[in-house]
Amino acid sequence: MYTTSDTSFPSKLKALRITHGKSQEALAKELGISRSCLANYETGNRQPDQETLIRIADIFNVLTDYLVDRTDFRNFDLTRSEMDELIQIKNKLNIYNDFLDLSSMDIEGRIAVIQFYNHINRIVKNEEQ
Structure with missing residues (x-):
């Protein structure tokens, strides 16, 4: 059951x-x-x-x-590269959940937080160089 x-x-x-x-x-x-x-x-x-x-x-x-809940993807309307990108984002979400509670956000909000985080990381790395 x-x-x-x-x-x-x-x-x-x-x-x-x-x-x-x-x-x-x-x-x-x-x-x-x-x-x-x-x-x-x-x-x-x-x-x-x-x-x-x-x-x-x-x-x-x-x-x-x-x-049967083996994937979050409903169908294959995505290209392989789009699916790979979504898998990478999902993996990042799982990593970030350890220190930032993203569980109450919808997927678009989670992606926005990750994109912002990655943007800040790029700025910091550029300033260090």
Whole structure:
């Protein structure tokens, strides 16, 4: 069973379904499962098999890894270099979280703080030379 955090499969599935304006009945029909089965996925009482997980990802145009919380990237609309840059930023965020509480900021705010920090570091390094 899954936990019910905002990043858990049940939460993501329900959020995607609602965002796309689908009822449980409509999505269940599209997936070829019962509405109660889908409801159990959304409450974390059941897990979809791999085939169903792939169909869910296809319907919502997201990665299966996103659904099961193995990545924060929903899909591959990014180029490889953009994805690499985002991974570097995410790694920096994790480093900076140790001494600066960024947890309450949205991702844009976190990126702005890191860019500012890097800008200040460049200025300091230039003054030292």
